[in-house]
Amino acid sequence: MRLFARRSFLIGVILVGAVVVAALLAGWLAPFDPVKNNFRNRLGAPDDVFLLGTDRFGRDVLSRILFGAQVSLRIGLVVAVFSGIVGALIGLLSGWWRGVDVWLMRVMDGLMAFPGLLLAIALAATLGPSETTVIIALTVAYTPRTARVMRGAVLVARAQDYVEAARSVGVRTLRLLLRHVLPACTAPLVVQQTYVFAIAILAEAVLSFVGVGPPPPQPTLGAIIADGRDTMVEAPWIALAPGVVIAMLVLGLNLLGDGLRDALDPRMRRITS
Amino acid sequence: MLRLVIMRLLAAVPVLLVVSLVSFGLTLLVPGDIASEMAGPTATASDVARVRAELGLNQPPLVRMAQWYGGVIRGDLGRSILLNQSVGAAVLERLPVTLSLTFMGLAVACLIGVPAGLLAAAKARRWPDQVTMGGAMLGLSLPDFWLGLLLIWIFGVQLHWLPTGGFVSPSTDVLGWLRSIALPAGSLALTQLGPIARMTRSAALEVAGSDFIRTARAKGLTEGRVFTRHVLAGAMVPILTVVGIGFGLALGGALVVEQVFSLPGVGRLVIGAVLRRDWPVIQGGLLLTTCIFVLVNLGVDLLYLWVDPRLRESS
Numbered sequence: 324m325r326l327f328a329r330r331s332f333l334i335g336v337i338l339v340g341a342v343v344v345a346a347l348l349a350g351w352l353a354p355f356d357p358v359k360n361n362f363r364n365r366l367g368a369p370d371d372v373f374l375l376g377t378d379r380f381g382r383d384v385l386s387r388i389l390f391g392a393q394v395s396l397r398i399g400l401v402v403a404v405f406s407g408i409v410g411a412l413i414g415l416l417s418g419w420w421r422g423v424d425v426w427l428m429r430v431m432d433g434l435m436a437f438p439g440l441l442l443a444i445a446l447a448a449t450l451g452p453s454e455t456t457v458i459i460a461l462t463v464a465y466t467p468r469t470a471r472v473m474r475g476a477v478l479v480a481r482a483q484d485y486v487e488a489a490r491s492v493g494v495r496t497l498r499l500l501l502r503h504v505l506p507a508c509t510a511p512l513v514v515q516q517t518y519v520f521a522i523a524i525l526a527e528a529v530l531s532f533v534g535v536g537p538p539p540p541q542p543t544l545g546a547i548i549a550d551g552r553d554t555m556v557e558a559p560w561i562a563l564a565p566g567v568v569i570a571m572l573v574l575g576l577n578l579l580g581d582g583l584r585d586a587l588d589p590r591m592r593r594i595t596s
Numbered sequence: 597m598l599r600l601v602i603m604r605l606l607a608a609v610p611v612l613l614v615v616s617l618v619s620f621g622l623t624l625l626v627p628g629d630i631a632s633e634m635a636g637p638t639a640t641a642s643d644v645a646r647v648r649a650e651l652g653l654n655q656p657p658l659v660r661m662a663q664w665y666g667g668v669i670r671g672d673l674g675r676s677i678l679l680n681q682s683v684g685a686a687v688l689e690r691l692p693v694t695l696s697l698t699f700m701g702l703a704v705a706c707l708i709g710v711p712a713g714l715l716a717a718a719k720a721r722r723w724p725d726q727v728t729m730g731g732a733m734l735g736l737s738l739p740d741f742w743l744g745l746l747l748i749w750i751f752g753v754q755l756h757w758l759p760t761g762g763f764v765s766p767s768t769d770v771l772g773w774l775r776s777i778a779l780p781a782g783s784l785a786l787t788q789l790g791p792i793a794r795m796t797r798s799a800a801l802e803v804a805g806s807d808f809i810r811t812a813r814a815k816g817l818t819e820g821r822v823f824t825r826h827v828l829a830g831a832m833v834p835i836l837t838v839v840g841i842g843f844g845l846a847l848g849g850a851l852v853v854e855q856v857f858s859l860p861g862v863g864r865l866v867i868g869a870v871l872r873r874d875w876p877v878i879q880g881g882l883l884l885t886t887c888i889f890v891l892v893n894l895g896v897d898l899l900y901l902w903v904d905p906r907l908r909e910s911s
Contacts, residue, residue, distance in 0.1 A: 433614020436893075437886045438848035441866070442618075445882050448870035449622045521737070528739050529852050533867050548742055552856070555760075559749050566742035574737035581733075 332582025338575030342568060346392040355383035357390045358540040369560055376560045378550055387542040388565050394454070394543045395524050395572065401458050402523035406466040407516040411508070413466070414473020415500055419481065428474070431467040439464040443526055447535040454537045457530055461523050472515045476508035483507070510587040517580035521573045528569050544569050597901065597908055604897050608890055615890070619883040620664050623875050624657055633873050634677065650677060651875070664879075673880035678872055683880035687862055693763060694861035695888075698850045700777055701784025702842055709789045710828075710835060713796025718823050720801060728793060736790030740849045744783040744856040751779060761858040780857045784849050788842050795838035796831060803830035832903045840896030844889050851885075 345352060360380040369376040375384040417427045434442070446460035480486060481504060489503050530536040531545025539546065544565040551562025623630060631648035632639065639647075648654050651674075652663060667674060673683035712732070716725040752760035758779055764772035803809065804827055812826045813819075851863025858864070862881060869877035901908050 429610040430614055433611050433618070436611045436615050436890050437618070437882070438844050438851070438889055440848040441851060441882060441885060444867065444870060445622060445878055446625075448873070448878065449625050451627060525739055529741060532741055533852065533855055534871055545739075548739075548745065552745060555745060555749055556753055559753070562742070562745050563749065566739060566746070569742065570734075570738050573739075574734060577733060577737055 329582050329585070331578045332586075335575045335578030335582060338571045339579060340575075342392055342572050342575070343396060345389060346396050349386075349389035349393050353383070353386035353389045355386045357382060357386040357542045368558070375564045376558060378547070378558070378561050379554055384547070384561055384564060387547055388544065388568055391542040391544040391547055391565060392568055392572070394537060394541065395527055395569070398454065398457055398461070398527045399520045399524040399572075402461045402465065402527075403516045403520040405458065405462045406469050406519055407512060409462065410466045410469025410515075411473050411505075411512055413470040414475075414477055414508070415505070417470065418474040418477025419496075419500060419504070424474075427470070431470050434463070435467045435471075437464070439522075440526060440529055443530060444533060444535055447530055452535055452538045454541075457527055457536055460530070461526055464526070465519050465522060469512070469515055469519060472511055473508055476511045477504055480504045480507040510583075514580055514584045514587065517576055517583060521576035521580070524569065524572050524576070600901065600908075601898060604894060608894055611890055612887065615886045616665070616668065616883060619879045619886075620661055622879060622882070626875075630873075630875055634875070647677065650675075668883070673883065674876035676869070676874050676877045678869075678874045679877070683876050684884075686865060686877060687881055687884045690860055690862045690865050691884075691888075693859055694847070694850050694854065694863060696766075697777060697780055697784065697854065697859065697861065698843065698846045700781035701850065701853075702788060702839065702846045704781060704785035705788035705792055705842065705846075706839060708785070709792030710796050712789070713793040713835075714800055714823050714828060716793065716797040717800035717804060717827070718819065720797075725797075729797065732790040732793040734790075735786050736794075738787055740783050740787040741852045741856050743786055744780060744853050747779045747783050748856070761856075763857075763859045776859075780850075780853045780859060783856075784846055784853055787849060788846050791838055791845075792835070792842060796835050799831035799834035800827045803827050806830065833900055833907075836896055836899055836903060840893055843892050843896075847885065847889060 354374075360382060361377070364377045365379055375388065377383055378387070413427055413431070417424045417431075443457075443460040443464040446463055447456050450456040450459060486499070486503050489499055494503070527536065527543065528545035528548070531543040532549045534549065536543050536545055547565045548562045551558065551560075551565075555562060626633075629644075631651065631653050632644045634651075635644045635647045652660055655663075664674070671684060673687075675682050676686060679686055709732075712728045716728040719725050748760045751758045758775055760779075762776060764776045766773035800823070804823075808830075809822060809826055812822050817825075850861065851866065853859075854861040854863035855867055862885060866878060866881035866885075868874075869881065
């Protein structure tokens with residue numbers, strides 16, 4: 324496949340693939356229970372038993388990171404899918420019917436006016452800390468961008484001759500949208516949601532870091548960093564290691580998104596190689 | 597021109613309406629009882645009743661909404677019981693810290709990102725391009741709060757060059773202020789660099805194909821001058837756009853970075869309020885921060901007109 328011939332895309336696949344495999348096999352790979360305290364091994368430096376050391380409750384940092392990566396990936400994926408579905412729906416409505424367009428886009432503009440993270444933090448705090456809450460908060464914060472991208476794609480598609488032709492031979496609106504317009508918009512939608520996946524992982528880490536993520540003792544990458552923040556001097560490994568995993572995931576997903584965009588939209592390749 | 601400015605200003609009205617509705621609506625979404633939550637676990641029934649009355653929670657939502665809007669219009673965002681201070685004063689007091697951090701971070705990001713993007717465009721597809729774009733990509737993938745901790749560890753804990761947290765006001769000690777803000781601004785800048793450099797590069801490449809660039813080359817300008825003078829000018833609108841978007845991202849990032857470096861800014865106020873469930877502060881902080889963001893975007897919109905004369909004529 325031509326996509327894999329591109330070096331950056333390949334790096335993206337490797338980075339994301341490595342974390343996904345490690346996270347999926349966490350139950351099997353993790354050497355210790357991620358939530359079991361062991362006060363005899365508090366703040367232990369990395370050695371050959373605890374490869375990434377232990378935290379202030381004596382929990383194995385590597386095991387916590389493996390299970391934390393599971394949470395990050397799950398939240399990121401669900402947010403990408405949900406905001407993709409909702410955003411696509413809003414974009415379709417808005418791009419097709421001018422009457423609702425004005426209203427829907429004003430609401431989207433309003434939501435986009437918030438700094439995304441701040442809105443997500445406020446929403447997550449409002450609804451109470453849980454994984455579901457984080458997913459809802461991030462979906463609300465990041466759907467408007469998807470809706471905008473989708474609306475743009477629908478506007479382009481509806482001006483195409485084949486859509487006009489389908490309309491003139493009497494294809495019903497619903498069928499027209501699903502069979503003729505939607506397929507033309509999937510490429511930009513998929514690319515956009517790859518970026519949303521990456522943004523959601525970063526944002527989840529921030530939410531967990533400031534304390535409105537899934538509640539403890541659930542390990543999440545952001546919460547492990549928050550734990551390690553207080554012991555930066557004695558035990559810097561606690562805070563530093565999870566960040567590397569987040570960076571791998573986000574960098575990998577961004578590279579995947581760029582690769583997909585270049586492959587799906589040849590016009591862009593000249594500009595972004 | 598004036599008509600255009602007024603149109604842009606009017607376009608901000610529905611945005612602010614949605615923003616204020618969401619800010620107010622948050623309290624309607626709280627699953628539990630706000631008054632007993634705010635009064636604390638040891639509060640008696642009369643304490644809770646007092647808090648409820650003080651927040652006006654014993655009135656129906658529509659009345660509360662009318663009162664809240666009435667206050668907002670008069671510039672009164674309510675009172676924080678926990679801080680014993682009006683929300684407006686609490687936010688305004690901390691705003692300079694947040695804004696100076698945001699501007700410093702963004703300024704450093706622009707000073708490095710725009711030249712890096714131009715360089716990448718001038719050397720497109722050769723090694724300087726690949727190195728800068730690789731770096732930009734890495735930068736925008738790093739969590740800024742984590743980068744802050746990394747910088748603290750390197751420059752504060754290991755090298756002892758810079759303080760690991762705390763804030764010094766520029767009015768008392770300018771050098772101390774610079775030192776206190778260097779690491780936070782640095783971690784913000786590193787994550788903001790990426791989008792700015794990437795956007796500069798792609799805008800510059802698009803402009804580099806235009807006729808007027810060929811003319812500039814044909815009249816014998818050096819390649820450096822072609823890029824710094826003509827390509828940069830042509831690429832200014834997309835760069836400004838990304839700086840405007842970058843401001844929002846940097847502002848959001850600053851709120852979290854403050855938390856890492858214990859800077860007394862709006863971020864720590866709002867996040868502290870979130871953890872203590874201090875609703876008036878959450879609502880007011882959200883509203884005011886977003887208004888600033890909207891105003892900055894409006895400013896960027898108006899800057900376009902100044903930078904690109906074609907937009908002025910088309911109005």
